[in-house]
Structures are given as C-alpha cells and as structure tokens.
Amino acid sequence: MLRSLIFFVAISVSSLIAAQPSEKPGDPGTTRSVILIIGDGFDDQHVTMGRNFLxxxxxxxxxxxxxxxxAVQVQTVGKDTDWVYVADxxxxxxTLATGITTQMGRxxxxxxxxxxxxIAQRAHAAGFKTGIVSTSSVTDATPASFMSHVSSRGCENPAIILGGELYSVDYEGCPQDAMVNGGPGSIAEQIMNAPIDVVLGGGLKHFTTGDPxxxxTPLMMAEGQKITVVTDPAMLTGADANERLIGLFAExxxxVRLQGSDGRVAEQPDTSTLNKLDWRLGSVTQPDPISCEPNPAYGxxxxxARLTEVALNRLTHNNDKGLFLMVESASIDKESHVRNPCGSLGEIAQLEEVVSVxxxxxxxxxxTLIIxxxxxxxxxxxxxxxxxYAEIPVPVYSPGHVARLNMPDGSLMTIxxxxxxxxxxxxxxxxxxxxxxxxxxxxxxxxxRQREVHDAMATFLGL
Amino acid sequence: MLRSLIFFVAISVSSLIAAQPSEKPGDPGTTRSVILIIGDGFDDQHVTMGRNFLxxxxxxxxxxxxxxxxAVQVQTVGKDTDWVYVADxxxxxxTLATGITTQMGRxxxxxxxxxxxxIAQRAHAAGFKTGIVSTSSVTDATPASFMSHVSSRGCENPAIILGGELYSVDYEGCPQDAMVNGGPGSIAEQIMNAPIDVVLGGGLKHFTTGDPxxxxTPLMMAEGQKITVVTDPAMLTGADANERLIGLFAExxxxVRLQGSDGRVAEQPDTSTLNKLDWRLGSVTQPDPISCEPNPAYGxxxxxARLTEVALNRLTHNNDKGLFLMVESASIDKESHVRNPCGSLGEIAQLEEVVSVxxxxxxxxxxTLIIxxxxxxxxxxxxxxxxxYAEIPVPVYSPGHVARLNMPDGSLMTIxxxxxxxxxxxxxxxxxxxxxxxxxxxxxxxxxRQREVHDAMATFLGL
Structure with a gap:
C-alpha cells in the first residue's frame, strides 16, 4: 500500500492557459481570493433537511x-434538443469552472x-495559488472539471479512457483524449500535469491504474516533478511547502461520516395483500424510524474542514497575489442517490464546517469572496x-422509498x-x-445562471 | 343566481384589533403600502418549471x-411533538398574517x-386601506387567514362549522366558533364583518349556505352595511368607491387558465408483465407527451391581474395613508395536488402578471414594498x-405519476x-x-422565518 509517496519536479504549466476576455475589479493590485464551496446535490430540500437536523x-x-x-438556474445543452432540464x-x-454551458457527462x-x-488554470496563469479539495475521488466529475478536459466523465484513468466496461455496461471511453492517441490523457494524468498547487480528496486507485x-500509471508521472503525493493524513503537515501537494486518502x-442505524437507508412501505389488489383497501406499515449514527467505515x-485548512495554509504561504480554492462536499448527492439521508446529513455537516473555516x-x-x-x-x-391525509380511511403512502428520521427533539422527519x-x-x-x-x-x-457564477468569480479575481 | 347583489351599511370594526408592539419605519408620515403576493405551493421546483415553460x-x-x-423557513407547531416538518x-x-407559528389547519x-x-386588521385600524384577492374561494385557508379566526380551515360556512361530513369523512367543525354558540362565525360570516375594503375571488357557495x-346566509349579513357584493366581473368598475367591495366570481x-391536451394530467408509466414480476426485466412505456392548452372551463x-388592478385602484382612491393588499395565486398548489402541471403553469403565469401590475x-x-x-x-x-440511467439495460421509471410536457422549443420537460x-x-x-x-x-x-416576513411587513407599515 502506498503511504506518503514523494516525488519532485517542476510544475508544468498547462498549454491550455489561453487569453480570455477579462474585467478588472476596482483595485486589481489588492490580494484577492475566491473560495468556492460546492455542495453536490445541495438543493433547497437538502438545505432544509440539514437545517432541521443540525x-x-x-x-x-x-x-x-x-x-x-x-438562486442559480442550472443549464444543460441537449444532444437532440437545444436544452434538457436536468443536469449532472x-x-x-x-460551467462553474469555465463559464460555458455544455452537455451532461462532459x-x-x-x-x-x-x-x-x-478558472483554476486561468488563476494560476495570473499568479494566483490554486487548490481543489473534495470528499470524492479527485478524478470525479466536480473536481475534475476544474483541472482536466475529457469528453466523458468516466475517463478517470489510463485504462478506462480507452473504453471497456463501466457500471456493467459497455463504455466507449474518450479514446481521442488518451495520451497514446496524442491527447492530454485521462483525468488522473491531467491532474498530475495540472497547474493546481493543492489537490486533496480520494481516488488513489485511478492514480495507480496503468496504461494497458x-x-x-499517473503516479509515475510525478517522477521528476516537484510534487508531493501523500496518502496518509498525518503527512499533510510535513509536506514541502514549495511543491505541489496531491493527497489521496481513499482508493x-x-x-461518509454518518449512516442510518443498523446501516439502514430509505425503504419501501410494506402494504397488505388486500392493498396490493386495490389501493383503496387494506393497510400499510411504514418503515420503523431510523437514527443517524457514526459510520464505522469513516475511521x-x-x-x-481539515483538508480545507491544510489547503488554505499552503496556498497562503509566500503568496501576495491571492488564491482560488474549490472545496466540494460530494456525497450529499451520492448518498441521496442511494437513499441514505443520514449519509447526506453528515456531509452537509462537513460542508457547514468548511464554511466556518x-x-x-x-x-x-x-x-476573500466565499461562494x-x-x-x-x-x-x-x-x-x-x-x-x-392520515384521517382518510385509505392507506396513503409513498410509491418510492422513505426514511423516517429520529430528530434530536424527539420528532420525526420523513424523507x-x-x-x-x-x-x-x-x-x-x-x-x-x-x-x-x-x-x-x-x-x-x-x-x-450557473455560467454567471463563474463570470462573477473571474471578475472578482480580475481574470 | 346572484348577479351584482348590492347592500349598504357601516363597516364594523373588528373587536379583535388590539395593541401590539410596533416599530416605526424611518419616516412614519409617508404614505406606505405593502403588496404581498403568495404563490401557493410555489417552491423552487415550481419556480423553475415556470421559468423553463414561460x-x-x-x-x-x-x-x-x-x-x-x-429563503424562508416554513415552521409548523406539532400536536404531539414540538414541530412537524411539513406545513399546510x-x-x-x-403565520404570514399574524407573525405567530401555529398548527396545521388553523x-x-x-x-x-x-x-x-x-396584519390586515391591524393595518385597517391604523388607517390603511386593505384588500384580499385570490383565485381560490376567498374562504379558503390562505385568504381566510388574513380575515378570520377559526380552529379548522374547513369551517367555511354556517353549516359546516357545526360539523358533519367533509371530503367523505366525519368532520368535527369548529362549534365553539359558531355564531349560534356566541363565536365570531364561520369564515364567510367573519369575512362579511372583516375590516377588509376589497375581497375578490371565488367561493360564492359559502356565502349562500345558511345556518341550519x-x-x-352570510350574504344576508350585508343588509344594512355599506358593502357592494358583485358576482359579475363586468360590475367591478361601476361599484361604489365608498363601500366595501366583495366580488365572488365562482361557486x-x-x-384555472390552462389544462393538459385532452384534459390529461400526469400518468403512471406502463410496464410490461415481465417487469411487474421483476423490476430488472421487461420494458416500460412512458406516457405520451402532453401539450398545455387553454382550459375551456376558464371562460x-x-x-x-385584473382583480389586482381593481383592488389597487379602489384602495388608492381617497387614500393618503397607504394600503395592505394580499394577492394569492392559489391553484399552483391545487393543480400540483392533482398532478396537473399545465394547470400549475397557467397559474404561475397569472402570478407573473400580478407581479407586473x-x-x-x-x-x-x-x-410600496412588494413581497x-x-x-x-x-x-x-x-x-x-x-x-x-437510460443506457442501463433495465427499465428505469418513476414509481409515481409523470407528465412529459411539450416545451415551446420542441424539447420535453418531465414532471x-x-x-x-x-x-x-x-x-x-x-x-x-x-x-x-x-x-x-x-x-x-x-x-x-415565515413569522419574520410578517414582522418585516408590519415594520414597513409602522404597525
């Protein structure tokens, strides 16, 4: 197992850094910083779940x-129509990273x-320090979109970029982006070359997967570059302040921090046979309440918040220009996909701690602009x-999955x-x-619009 | 059928008007007005549906x-616990009308x-003109809460307030509020006595229902009071400007303005027999797309927006103090209850027109403060x-009801x-x-919090 691998070399400045229209803020000489905090899937239902619970x-x-x-309008270019109304x-x-509206998966x-x-690449070119921190694999869509360029989000490492099977389905990959085909490489390879001073999160497996x-492997690219790679959180503080830092703390x-008691997530209400024959008859049994508890796998x-502090400390060192830092609490979304409200709530707590930092x-x-x-x-x-409709003498229940959460005050919040x-x-x-x-x-x-969030950050930094 | 019934009498000032703590705005001598526009059920999903479509x-x-x-936190006092997390x-x-958090149905x-x-009663006592306008029955929960006081929202007329059957279930009514028991009466009766200068909407049936x-009937209470009651929209402009105006334009x-083509609303996806046996197998047929079209019943x-203009014109006449006007687009919610997105979208268009007015x-x-x-x-x-997950070889579909709406640009928005x-x-x-x-x-x-929306309006009016 890899523990605190360390490599050294000069950071290669991406050839992607190109001139774009810029608008200077009032006082371009001042040190300016942007901290962009993204809660993945953190919509108003999740914000309210978090408020009620925390x-x-x-x-x-x-x-x-x-x-x-x-309020930010989310926009997605369609493949067959101008727009589609739900994004990934x-x-x-x-769009947040570039100001350009695009298609799902890109x-x-x-x-x-x-x-x-x-914006991270442009900020670097303008002399700002840059950082990307996430609870997901750093090759996952959100962090990757600030550091790399592939046609499809699945192209996280040098093997899958050539296509194959992903989530049990045939996957075409992004062969035109592969290094063997003269492209910039998989997301992990591009991160190794990206002008990002601090990259912290998960995803080690994508950096140890080799080109077939x-x-x-992407990790081998660190050789000859001034990059410190750590996989042990204890090594974060000792890392050389003059090198890029890539920290990968999970495969x-x-x-996530929290789980439901007994590992439970949302469940389908249990209906009587009579109710299965006619929705107006019979009875329904709702799932038992769930308490949120520490996830043993969190360890x-x-x-x-700790990763954010490390990033801020490093990026502020010897810096009279400012910084661009993106921090993502990624698993609010991932836990909602798998119907685990306790999982989402723990990651909302993590986001809150980052905002405090x-x-x-x-x-x-x-x-410092915080968004x-x-x-x-x-x-x-x-x-x-x-x-x-509890007083109506008909079983009324969700056709999906529900979790009835025990709240600190003894009430129940049902998701x-x-x-x-x-x-x-x-x-x-x-x-x-x-x-x-x-x-x-x-x-x-x-x-x-989401592209205008990018534009506002760029304006603030004078990019 | 009632058409432009007209009665006359002095407006009775509610005995409910009592002193409450007040905070004067900066310049209390200036004419000040509040227009509160409520979109019932108009959350961010509905706002976005409306934006995409309109x-x-x-x-x-x-x-x-x-x-x-x-963002406004919605708060509801529970019956068995301190709080419940969903309101009516x-x-x-x-809460919006009084600044007090209470229980569902109240x-x-x-x-x-x-x-x-x-706030409408307090505004009247302070010399402001007042109006309540809604697309619902004016006795329905939202408008009623600005004009009346009963323990349960169903107590809309002098018959049902004594209890009986409502929505096919036994209903206890609000006997303690009934006039026959010395109370202030049903919602319709209280509206007849309320210090509200203009009341426009539906709900005629509740005003023509008699005490058993x-x-x-509530309408009979107009006799001897200076109240103009109209049921024909054409009579709105001719109504005596020196009287209260109650307009009731539906039973x-x-x-609502729009409906789905062929009267269709959201439908359940149709699944094959094999899929009914095993969710991973078989196939699913999504409902055909729906276009939104005028609702013939709208007539x-x-x-x-027209009712809002009438109310504003009347309330501004001979008024050097200002006004409080609440306008509700009620059926965004009602149409969402019955899974009719076209119905909701037409009522969002109505709300937009009111905002322009x-x-x-x-x-x-x-x-003028507009909220x-x-x-x-x-x-x-x-x-x-x-x-x-369309590329996964498993039928993936909603367990509920979906409507696939034809959008003006040829795309589909699915609700x-x-x-x-x-x-x-x-x-x-x-x-x-x-x-x-x-x-x-x-x-x-x-x-x-919702109570603080009330407080801000009261502060603005110096109440």
Missing amino acids: AGHDGRLVIDTLPVRA SANTAT VGTSPTDEDLVT ASGN GHLP DTPPL ALDYAEAHPQ VTSDHAQAAQIIPEPSL NYATNGFVSEEHTGANVPLFANGMGDGLLPAFL | AGHDGRLVIDTLPVRA SANTAT VGTSPTDEDLVT ASGN GHLP DTPPL ALDYAEAHPQ VTSDHAQAAQIIPEPSL NYATNGFVSEEHTGANVPLFANGMGDGLLPAFL
Whole structure:
C-alpha cells in the first residue's frame, strides 16, 4: 500500500492557459481570493433537511448567516434538443469552472469537444495559488472539471479512457483524449500535469491504474516533478511547502461520516395483500424510524474542514497575489442517490464546517469572496409525518422509498426518494441556492445562471 | 343566481384589533403600502418549471428581475411533538398574517385556539386601506387567514362549522366558533364583518349556505352595511368607491387558465408483465407527451391581474395613508395536488402578471414594498428526460405519476409526482423562496422565518 509517496519536479504549466476576455475589479493590485464551496446535490430540500437536523427547526445553519443569497438556474445543452432540464455534476461543474454551458457527462469540454480553460488554470496563469479539495475521488466529475478536459466523465484513468466496461455496461471511453492517441490523457494524468498547487480528496486507485500497453500509471508521472503525493493524513503537515501537494486518502471516494442505524437507508412501505389488489383497501406499515449514527467505515478519514485548512495554509504561504480554492462536499448527492439521508446529513455537516473555516480565513484576509452553491437539485423530499391525509380511511403512502428520521427533539422527519425504482435516484431540475459573504454584495445578483457564477468569480479575481 | 347583489351599511370594526408592539419605519408620515403576493405551493421546483415553460431555459421570469431574494423557513407547531416538518396553507398563511407559528389547519388562531389579530386588521385600524384577492374561494385557508379566526380551515360556512361530513369523512367543525354558540362565525360570516375594503375571488357557495337552524346566509349579513357584493366581473368598475367591495366570481375556486391536451394530467408509466414480476426485466412505456392548452372551463373568469388592478385602484382612491393588499395565486398548489402541471403553469403565469401590475403600481407609488413568496413546498419535481440511467439495460421509471410536457422549443420537460399514490399529492418541507422589490433591501435578510416576513411587513407599515 502506498503511504506518503514523494516525488519532485517542476510544475508544468498547462498549454491550455489561453487569453480570455477579462474585467478588472476596482483595485486589481489588492490580494484577492475566491473560495468556492460546492455542495453536490445541495438543493433547497437538502438545505432544509440539514437545517432541521443540525440546527433544529428554528435554528440557522452557518450558510443562513451569510448576507448574500441568490438562486442559480442550472443549464444543460441537449444532444437532440437545444436544452434538457436536468443536469449532472460534470456539465454543471464545467460551467462553474469555465463559464460555458455544455452537455451532461462532459468534463472541461464544450458541446463540440473543445477543451475549455478553467478558472483554476486561468488563476494560476495570473499568479494566483490554486487548490481543489473534495470528499470524492479527485478524478470525479466536480473536481475534475476544474483541472482536466475529457469528453466523458468516466475517463478517470489510463485504462478506462480507452473504453471497456463501466457500471456493467459497455463504455466507449474518450479514446481521442488518451495520451497514446496524442491527447492530454485521462483525468488522473491531467491532474498530475495540472497547474493546481493543492489537490486533496480520494481516488488513489485511478492514480495507480496503468496504461494497458505500457503499464505506466499517473503516479509515475510525478517522477521528476516537484510534487508531493501523500496518502496518509498525518503527512499533510510535513509536506514541502514549495511543491505541489496531491493527497489521496481513499482508493475511491472518501467514506461518509454518518449512516442510518443498523446501516439502514430509505425503504419501501410494506402494504397488505388486500392493498396490493386495490389501493383503496387494506393497510400499510411504514418503515420503523431510523437514527443517524457514526459510520464505522469513516475511521480516521480526514474531515473536509481539515483538508480545507491544510489547503488554505499552503496556498497562503509566500503568496501576495491571492488564491482560488474549490472545496466540494460530494456525497450529499451520492448518498441521496442511494437513499441514505443520514449519509447526506453528515456531509452537509462537513460542508457547514468548511464554511466556518472559510469565514475564519476571510476574517483574516478580508478580500476573500466565499461562494457556497450546489451544482444541481436532487431526489430527496421532506414529506409529511404522518400523511396530510392520515384521517382518510385509505392507506396513503409513498410509491418510492422513505426514511423516517429520529430528530434530536424527539420528532420525526420523513424523507421521500421516489424519482425511480432503480438502485440510484435521479437528479432533479430546480434552480439551486447560492450563498455568499459580503464580498458578493453587488457582485452577485439575486438571480443568475450557473455560467454567471463563474463570470462573477473571474471578475472578482480580475481574470 | 346572484348577479351584482348590492347592500349598504357601516363597516364594523373588528373587536379583535388590539395593541401590539410596533416599530416605526424611518419616516412614519409617508404614505406606505405593502403588496404581498403568495404563490401557493410555489417552491423552487415550481419556480423553475415556470421559468423553463414561460421564459425558456435561458430566460428570466418577472420575479427573477426583483433585486431582493431570500429563503424562508416554513415552521409548523406539532400536536404531539414540538414541530412537524411539513406545513399546510392554513398554518403558514396564519403565520404570514399574524407573525405567530401555529398548527396545521388553523386559520388565524394560535395552537391554544386564541384568535390572532392579522396584519390586515391591524393595518385597517391604523388607517390603511386593505384588500384580499385570490383565485381560490376567498374562504379558503390562505385568504381566510388574513380575515378570520377559526380552529379548522374547513369551517367555511354556517353549516359546516357545526360539523358533519367533509371530503367523505366525519368532520368535527369548529362549534365553539359558531355564531349560534356566541363565536365570531364561520369564515364567510367573519369575512362579511372583516375590516377588509376589497375581497375578490371565488367561493360564492359559502356565502349562500345558511345556518341550519335559521337559514340565514352570510350574504344576508350585508343588509344594512355599506358593502357592494358583485358576482359579475363586468360590475367591478361601476361599484361604489365608498363601500366595501366583495366580488365572488365562482361557486368554489376560480377555474384555472390552462389544462393538459385532452384534459390529461400526469400518468403512471406502463410496464410490461415481465417487469411487474421483476423490476430488472421487461420494458416500460412512458406516457405520451402532453401539450398545455387553454382550459375551456376558464371562460370569462377575470384574470388575477385584473382583480389586482381593481383592488389597487379602489384602495388608492381617497387614500393618503397607504394600503395592505394580499394577492394569492392559489391553484399552483391545487393543480400540483392533482398532478396537473399545465394547470400549475397557467397559474404561475397569472402570478407573473400580478407581479407586473404591482411593479407598475410601485413605479407610481415608490413607497410600496412588494413581497412575493410561497407558503410551503409541493410535490412536483422536474426529472430527467430521459432517465440518467437510460443506457442501463433495465427499465428505469418513476414509481409515481409523470407528465412529459411539450416545451415551446420542441424539447420535453418531465414532471414527477410521487409523494403518495392517493388522489392528492403531499406537500413537501423545503424552505421557500421570497422575492422583493428594492423597498425590501435592508429590511429582509437573506434568510428568515415565515413569522419574520410578517414582522418585516408590519415594520414597513409602522404597525
């Protein structure tokens, strides 16, 4: 097993860094920083779930104390029609990272497969320090879209980029992007070359997977470059401050903090035989309540707030220009896909802790714009406990999966997942919330499109 | 049939008007007005459905042009626990109207059944003109909560207040509120006595239903009072400007503007026999797309924007103090309950028109605070078309009801309703959006509780 592998070399500045139109803020000479915090799938249902659970029904989340709030329209280019109305994390992160609206599955590429320069790459070229931190594999769609350019999000390593089988289905990969075909390589290979000073999260397996022909892995690319790669959180503090830092703390995504008691997730209500024959008859038994408890698999996984602190400390060292840092709490979405509200709630708590870290940083570095937003809406819905129609003498219940959560005050909050009957729920199409600190006042209007979030960050940094 | 019944008498000032703590705005001598526009069930999924359909995926609604946007936490007092996490229109409208958090079903009453003074009643006592306009029966929960006080929203007329059968279930009514028992009467009776200058909407049947003992109807109470009652929209302009005006343009709720082609609403996907035996096998046929078209039943129903104009004109006449006007687009919610997205979309269009009327008014009367908000979230969700998992060789479909809407640009927007399998969907628990014009800047923070929306309006009016 890899533990604190260390390699050294000069950072190669991506050839992708190209001139784009820029608008300078009022005082371009001032040190300026942007911390973009993405809650994946963190729509208003999830925000409210989090508030109810973490702060109480009359409480406030840290994000609720931020002075600027807006709604962001999520836009996705269709393949057969101009638009589709529900997005994925690849096209939305690409839009946040580049200001360009694109198709689902695309990472840092346009609908016609052009490689798009990301705000992190442009920030680096302009002299800012840059960081990407996530609870997912750093090769997953959201972090990848700030650091790499492939036609399909599945192309995470040098093997799968050539195609094969993914999630038990034939996968075409992104052969035109493969290094063997003269492309920039898989997401993991591009991360090794990306002008990002700090990359922290999961995904080690994609860096140790070799090209099928040569056997060369992305990690091997570190040789001869000034890159410190760590896989042990304890090594984070000792890493050479003058090198790029890549920290990979799980083979895949980082484990989540919370789970349902006995590992339970949302379940289908149990109906009587009579009810199965006629929906107006018989009876229904709702699933027993679930309590949220620590996930044993979480172990000594570094908290996202800790990774954020490490990134901020490193990026601030010897820096008179400023920084661009993207931090993602990725598994709010992933746990909603698998109908595990406790999983999502623990990751909302992680996001909240990151916002606190960012606010502390902004207090010490006042020219810091903090934006918290989501990439797309998700399936979970808070539904009544009991049903609004509980007094009607007919069994009334969700046709999907429900989790009845024990709340700290003894009440029950019921979460419904019913976008499909498959093993993974669908995303949904609502506009998503955006929260910002005072630096966003006057910069971020009350309503904007996702591409305009990118534009506002670029304007703030003078890019 | 009643057509433009006219009665005359002095308006009785409700004995409910009592002193409450007040905070004066900066310049209490200025004429000030509040227009509160409630979209019932108008959560972020519905806002986005409306934007996509009415303005296009890259368009903006009128509400999107408002400079102030906030999120509002919806709070509901439980019966067995401190809180429940999903509300109805009665408790939420009561909170908006009174600043007090209460239980579901309650209209203008506290959890311990005290009658709560509403902002409309307080505004009247302070010399403001007042109006309530809705596309629902004016006795329905939202408008009723600004004008009346009963323990249960079903107590709309002098018969049902004594109990009986409602929606095919035994209903206890609100006997303690009945006039025969010394109470203030049913909602319709209280509206006849309420200090509201203009009341426009539906609900005629509740005003022509008599007390079972005496046969006296609410409409009879107009005799001897200065009240003009009209049931023909053409009579709206000729009504005496010095009297209260009550306009009732339907027996129940006003018909909605749009319907699905062939009257279709969301339907269950049709699955093969094999799929019914094993969810991984067989096939699924999604419902055919639906186009939205005019609802023939709408006929010459007065548009909500027209009713709003009439109310504003009357309330502005001979008024050097200002006004409080609540306008509700009620059937966004009602149509979502019955899984009719075209119905909801037409009523979102009505809300948009009302916002335009209000903005025109505010241009001529700058000290006008316009707030647009929702009372609670609703069941509808925009889901992917096709499924995110369309390439997986397993039939993936909603377990609930879906409507695939033909959009103006030729694309499809699919709406999912899957909170239950009953004839009426559940509300959901997400925080709701709030939009305001510039008068709300500095008055309305980015996050607030529903009671604080009331408080901000009261502060603005100096109540």
